[in-house]
Amino acid sequence: MKLGLNAMETTGAAMVLSLVLVAAFAPIIAPHDPTRAIAATFGDPGAPSRAFPLGTDELGRDVLSRIIYGARISLTVGVAAMVVTMTIGVAIGLLSGFFGGAVDFLLMRFTDVMLTLPALLLAMAFVAVLRPSLLSILLVIGLVSWTGVARVVRAETLTMTQRDFVLAARALGAPPSRLILRHVMPNVAPIIVVMAVLGTSGTLLLDAGLSFLGLGVPPPIPSWGRMIEEATMYFRTAPWLAAFPGLAILYAVLAFNLLGYGYLRRRSRRAVLTAP
C-alpha cells in the first residue's frame, strides 16, 4: 500500500477546510451562545449529555459551542501570527542570501542570537511587558518564531542567486530589487508556501501554550488553550472540560502538519525519481 501524496495532503486540506468552515459559520453551527450560562449547574461542570454532547463548564456554558467559537480566535491568531512570522523570516532570509557579505553576517548572527532563546520563554517575557491583546500576541508570536524560516529561505536564496538566469539578469543591469522580486522570489516561493503551512501548526501551538499560561487573548473570547487552563482545576471531577478543547487543538495542528509534510514527502519522492 502506498499512502503517498495525496492521502496525506487531501486529508490535511479537508481538515483545514472543515476548520475554516466551522469558524466562518460558527453562529449557525453552534447550538448555544458560547458566553451565556445555559445549563443550571450551580457552579459545577456538567457531564456530556444529549442536550450538551461535550458537557458544560462550571459556569453552565456549552462546551461544544465554546469550541466552535474558539475556532475563530485560534485560527485567526494562528494564521495571522504565521503571516507575521513569514514576513520577518522571508525578508531576513532573502536579504541575507541575496546580498551576502556584511549584511548576511549581521542578519545571521542576529538569527543565531534569537535561536538561543526558547520561543515560549521569550514570548512570555514579551507578552508580560506588552500586556496581552490580540495584536500584541500576533506580533510576539511572529517575533519569536521567524528564525527557522529565515535560515531556510537564506539557503535557498543563496543557491538561486548563483544560478545562471540570475547572473544573466544581473549582467543585463537589473537592479537588486528586480532581481529579488522577479527572479529569486518566484523560485523560492514553493518552499515558502510549505514553511507557511508548517509554520501555522507552530504558531497554533505557541498561541495555545501562551493561552494555557494565562497570557493569551484576554477573556471573554473563548480560545482553546484558555479553556484547558480553566479546566485544569476540575481535571479530577470533569476531565472532559480539558479533553475536548485539546482534541480541537490537536485536530487543527495535525491538519496543517499533514498538509505540509504530505507536500514535502511528495516532493522528495519526485526528487529521488529524477536523480541521476
Next chain:
Amino acid sequence: MLAYLLRRLVFGAAVLLGTSLITFTIAYVIPADPAVAMAGAKADPQTLATIRAQLGLDQPLYLQYARYLDRALHGDLGRSYIRRENVTRLILDRLPATAILAASAMALALLLGIPMGMLAAAYRDRTLDNTLLVLSLGLVSMPVFWLGTMLLVAAAVYLRSLPLGGFSGWKSLLLPSLTLALGLAGYYSRILHTNLVDAMDQEYVRTARGKGLSRARAMIKHAMANALLPLVTLAGLDLAGLLSGVVLTETVFNWPGIGRLAYEAVFNLDIPLIMGTELFAALLVVLANLAVDLLYVWIDPRIRLSDQA
C-alpha cells in the same frame, strides 16, 4: 582542531552578549517604568525617584547596560523584586529539578524515537511506515500541556500509586518526562527516517549490499552511523525547544524547576527574574551547542584532522 574549538567558544560568547542585549531591551526599554512596576501605580513621586536612583534607572541606558553586563559576568543577575532574593541563587536552586526532567525526557524521546524511525525506514512505503508517519505527526501535533493534563487524568483514575505533581522520587518523574518526550520522539523518528532513507540510497550502502549484506545489516552497520549524526546536533539544538516545553510541563505537574520559576516571574512582572531566567536558558543552549561541537570533534574525523592537513 584547537582553532576550531576556540572559534566555537568565541562564537558562543558573542551570541550570549547578543542575548543579554535582547533581554535588557525587553526588560528596561519596552515597559514604561520599572519603578512603577515595583512600587505600584499609586506610589508617590518621591518614592519612585528613590527607587529609580537605587536601581540606577536615572543613568543613561548604555551605562545601565554596562553595569548589568558587568554584574552578569560576575554571576550576579540582580535581586528578585518579589522574592527579594538573589536571582542566580533562585535559578541554581531550581536547576537540578529541571535538569533531571530534561535529561530523562531527552533520553526517553531518543529511546522511543530511534526505533520508530528505524522501523519506518526498514518498512519504507509499507503499511507500517505510513502508520508510523501518521502516529509521529500526531505526537508532534499534540499540545504538551494538554497531553500532560490527560496523563494526569489517566493516572488519577487508573494508576493511583503515581504522584500527581511535585518532585518526589523517580515515580514523580515518570509522567512529566513522558509528557515532554512523546512529541520529541515523534519528531526524532521523522528526522531519523528521512536520514536513513537518504543514506540507504547512497553508494556505500549499495556497495555493502552488493557484497551480500542483508538490508537490515546494511542499515544498522552502515547507514545508521551517518543517519544518527545529524540527530546528535539536533538533540543539542533542541534544548531551546525543550526548555519551552519545560515551562508548560512544569506548570501542569507543579514541578519545582526553572520553567515554573520563569512562569512565576512573568506573572509577577519580576523583571530581574524574567531577565535572569531568559539569560540562563540562553546560556544552557549555548553550552549544549558547545557540547555538540565537542562531540563532533570526537565523532567526525574530518573535523579532528582538518587543521593537521
